[in-house]
Every structure is written in C-alpha cells, then in structure tokens.
Amino acid sequence: MAGRVTRGKRDALLVRDCFRAGGYVFAKKAGEIAQENGISRIARLASNENPYPPSPNAVRQGCDALREANRYPDECMEQLLRCLRETYGSYHFVSGVGMDGVIETLIRILVNPGDGVAIATPTFSFYGLAARAQSAEIRPLQRDEDYSVDPGIFIDAAGDAKISFLCSPNNPTGTVTPPEIIEEILAGIEGILFLDNAYIEFCDTDYLPLMNRHDNLVIGRTMSKAYALAGARVGYAFVPAWIVPFYQRASTPFALNSASAHAAIGALKDREFMNRYVTHVRTWRERVARECGLPVTPSGANFIMVDVAPWTGDAMVRELAKRGILVRSCASFPGLPDHYIRVSIGAEWENELFLKEIQAIREANSGLSQ
Structure with a gap:
C-alpha cells in the first residue's frame, strides 16, 4: 500500500550500519x-x-538567559568561547551539545566510509557508535593488563586511522595516561588523536602544553562532571587552528542553547x-x-x-x-x-x-x- 513503510522498505531506507550498532x-x-x-x-x-547542584552563579546566569530565549544564541556562543580563552589561555576552541556532539562533528569532517578509527579499549562506547554511523572501520586497541597504554602497540595498531580515541582518565577504569606517552603517540600516528579529558579535573595531569607542540591533537572537555552541568549538555574541545573553519561548517547551527551556554560561563567563573x-x-x-x-x-x-x-x-x-x-x-x-x-x-x-x-x-x- 502506498504511504506504508514495510519491514523490507524500512531496511532499505535505513543506513546499513544502524543494523550492527x-x-x-x-x-x-x-x-x-x-x-x-x-x-x-x-x-x-x-x-x-x-x-x-551547580554553582549558584551558573544557575543565576542560566536562568537570566531565558529572558532572551526568543533570540538565537549566536552571541552567547561567542561569549562562551571567550570565557574559555580567559580561563585557559589563547587556545582555539569548538563547542557542542555535550562532548558527544563534539565527537560526532569531528568524525563528520574527518572520516569517510571505510576510513579507520582506532579506539583504546576498554573505554567509553560512544566513540565506536559515532564512528559506525559514518561507516568507519573500527580498530580496537586493547590496553595492557593494568589498563595502561603501550605507545608502540597503539601506533602500530592505529596505522593510517583518520582519528584515534584515547580517554584519560579512562572511563570505566579511571586510568591516567602520562603526558609523555601521549606525546610519543602524537609523534607516531598519521591522523588525529582525540584525547578525552572528561574527568581531568579530578587528577593532577596537565596535557595542555602538548597543544602548543602538536597540530594533530584534540583535547575534549565537558561541563557535565566537575562543574555539575550534566543536564545542560555543554561540551568543548581544544583544537588546532586548522580544524576550526571545517568544524564550523559541519556543526549544527546554534548547537548550544542560551541557558546552557550562560550556565557554563557562570560555572567557569566560579572555580x-x-x-x-x-x-x-x-x-x-x-x-x-x-x-x-x-x-x-x-x-x-x-x-x-x-x-x-x-x-x-x-x-x-x-x-x-x-x-x-x-x-x-x-x-x-x-x-x-x-x-x-x-x-x-x-x-x-x-x-x-x-x-x-x-x-x-x-x-x-x-x-x-x-
């Protein structure tokens, strides 16, 4: 019957990789x-x-932003990026709806169907889910018995992968990878390394100096954990300058809403x-x-x-x-x-x-x- 989607038609309409994700x-x-x-x-x-609950400053600024919710959040997006620069220094940033949104957009601009995506496992499952949606070839890289990362094994297994994912501190193990290991990996791989720092505030390790020496490093961050804004869905990343224009072309327009962006600004200002x-x-x-x-x-x-x-x-x-x-x-x-x-x-x-x-x-x- 016209207008009906049968099981066979549904399967033909859906992206092939939805079946195995x-x-x-x-x-x-x-x-x-x-x-x-x-x-x-x-x-x-x-x-x-x-x-x-979040910082009272974050709650106040988020609620105040709702007074202008009739306007698109173009200005508050720039205000958030400016606040990130004031907080961390003159790095280049992109933002998204949670770190998930940042990951999805990066995969969209870097990965063609069949391209390699390397993932140090066990780890956060969303890297693989987002890569499969782009019909990528997933390359799992098993961590050592103590859940540390061997840089030589990582580099060999990643090969020509367009993007590799490494979480530190790692979810779910909590393992922290030393910066010198990350630097060795960056020097040895051909593609981008996405270093997931969702939990970085809870350890003493600092990876930001690596951004000044490597233009194939992206460091992902979130406001969900230490800043108590999980429900606001605010993610961001430190990126090399060359990524920014391509990211902006591929990302969802006005990805962050006004209340979330201003709540994040309020939280960042209440360290x-x-x-x-x-x-x-x-x-x-x-x-x-x-x-x-x-x-x-x-x-x-x-x-x-x-x-x-x-x-x-x-x-x-x-x-x-x-x-x-x-x-x-x-x-x-x-x-x-x-x-x-x-x-x-x-x-x-x-x-x-x-x-x-x-x-x-x-x-x-x-x-x-x-």
Missing part, C-alpha cells in the same frame, strides 16, 4: 530501582554525575565552587577504595572500578539495587571481564551507604555469581 547502554534509572525494591531514597552512583567538589571527590575516592575491601583499579576520575569476583558485575548491580544503591556493571564494556563494577563518588551519605552494604554483601557471601 547496538546503541549506547544506559544504567538503570533510579526511579525504576526505587519502584522495584520499594525504596524511597536511592544512592545514584552509576553515571559519574556530580551529586551536588572555587568546582574546586570544593574536586577535593570532596579525591578525599572520598581514597577512602572508598581503601575501605570497600575489594580490589580497586587506581583512579584519577570521580569514580572507581571495583573487581567483585567471584560475583559478576551484573549480579552485584542487582544485589546493591535491592539495598538502594545504583552502580554500573562493566559487562557492556568490550575488553573487560564480567566481574567489574564502576562506582561513582557520590555525596557523603551515598558513599557511606555503599561502604556499609558492600561490606554486608561480602560478609554474607550470598552466592551472587549466578
């Missing part, structure tokens, strides 16, 4: 856990969110507020790792990856959910065994509840490996 795996929602287990208060330790949260994370990250009684991978992020063997990650997630705690199983991260969970550093009460309940589970030894 599994989609992003989300953690279970807190509301679902509460309803399933009859618990009113859930410790939300699954998504690496900041457990506290003291952000620094208090970073101190909280570092203090509790050390304590949770020390007191949980299970092996923890050294982390430079606002989360830790915990080895829960002999239990599986999925089983531990279910058991903790019964106790009002939402964490993330690492089973969906390619390259990881199935006995890891990722635990965000939350508010004080959330961290204390996790320590209490993980100890109770260990003592009960309740056969969670089923």
Whole structure:
C-alpha cells in the first residue's frame, strides 16, 4: 500500500550500519530501582554525575538567559568561547551539545566510509557508535593488563586511522595516561588523536602544553562532571587552528542553547565552587577504595572500578539495587571481564551507604555469581 513503510522498505531506507550498532547502554534509572525494591531514597552512583547542584552563579546566569530565549544564541556562543580563552589561555576552541556532539562533528569532517578509527579499549562506547554511523572501520586497541597504554602497540595498531580515541582518565577504569606517552603517540600516528579529558579535573595531569607542540591533537572537555552541568549538555574541545573553519561548517547551527551556554560561563567563573567538589571527590575516592575491601583499579576520575569476583558485575548491580544503591556493571564494556563494577563518588551519605552494604554483601557471601 502506498504511504506504508514495510519491514523490507524500512531496511532499505535505513543506513546499513544502524543494523550492527547496538546503541549506547544506559544504567538503570533510579526511579525504576526505587519502584522495584520499594525504596524511597536511592544512592545514584552509576553515571559519574556530580551529586551536588551547580554553582549558584551558573544557575543565576542560566536562568537570566531565558529572558532572551526568543533570540538565537549566536552571541552567547561567542561569549562562551571567550570565557574559555580567559580561563585557559589563547587556545582555539569548538563547542557542542555535550562532548558527544563534539565527537560526532569531528568524525563528520574527518572520516569517510571505510576510513579507520582506532579506539583504546576498554573505554567509553560512544566513540565506536559515532564512528559506525559514518561507516568507519573500527580498530580496537586493547590496553595492557593494568589498563595502561603501550605507545608502540597503539601506533602500530592505529596505522593510517583518520582519528584515534584515547580517554584519560579512562572511563570505566579511571586510568591516567602520562603526558609523555601521549606525546610519543602524537609523534607516531598519521591522523588525529582525540584525547578525552572528561574527568581531568579530578587528577593532577596537565596535557595542555602538548597543544602548543602538536597540530594533530584534540583535547575534549565537558561541563557535565566537575562543574555539575550534566543536564545542560555543554561540551568543548581544544583544537588546532586548522580544524576550526571545517568544524564550523559541519556543526549544527546554534548547537548550544542560551541557558546552557550562560550556565557554563557562570560555572567557569566560579572555580572555587568546582574546586570544593574536586577535593570532596579525591578525599572520598581514597577512602572508598581503601575501605570497600575489594580490589580497586587506581583512579584519577570521580569514580572507581571495583573487581567483585567471584560475583559478576551484573549480579552485584542487582544485589546493591535491592539495598538502594545504583552502580554500573562493566559487562557492556568490550575488553573487560564480567566481574567489574564502576562506582561513582557520590555525596557523603551515598558513599557511606555503599561502604556499609558492600561490606554486608561480602560478609554474607550470598552466592551472587549466578
């Protein structure tokens, strides 16, 4: 019948790679856990969110921007870029709807169907999802047993890849790659290295000097974590100057809305507020790792990856959910065994509840490996 999309027609209409792209795996929602287990208060330790509201300065500027929401946000976009330069120095920046938006646009301008995209795994799955949507050839680069990166192996495996992705601190392991390793990789690869710094505020490593020496480096950042603006969806990147005009041609017009852009400006101007949260994370990250009684991978992020063997990650997630705690199983991260969970550093009460309940589970030894 005319006007109907049959299954066969649908398959012909869809981009071929949609069939083999599994989609992003989300953690279970807190509301679902509460309803399933009859618990009113859930410790939300699954998504690496900041457990506290944004800076009052960010809230005020974001709300004020809504008074002019009838206008397109062209001026506020430039104001955000100017604020980034005031904060970090005279680098070149691009922005997007979350770091995801930056990644998608970069892939759009760099990758043709069949081009290579190298990804150091296990890591954030969106790199591969975005590359597959462009019909790229994905080249997984397995990290070492301690989740470090061997630069020689990375360079050999990346080959002529148009863009390579490396996350540091890495999600979900928390591993920090030293700048000298990054510099060796930059000197050895043919394409762009996208260095994902979503969690950089939680460690002491500084990669920005590399921007002055390499014009094949892009450093991605986000306002979602340390600045508590996950719901505003503001991402940006330090880029070489030659990328900027091509990025601007390919990006969505007015990608950031006025409220998000101004909230980001307000947050960037209140570094003291952000620094208090970073101190909280570092203090509790050390304590949770020390007191949980299970092996923890050294982390430079606002989360830790915990080895829960002999239990599986999925089983531990279910058991903790019964106790009002939402964490993330690492089973969906390619390259990881199935006995890891990722635990965000939350508010004080959330961290204390996790320590209490993980100890109770260990003592009960309740056969969670089923």
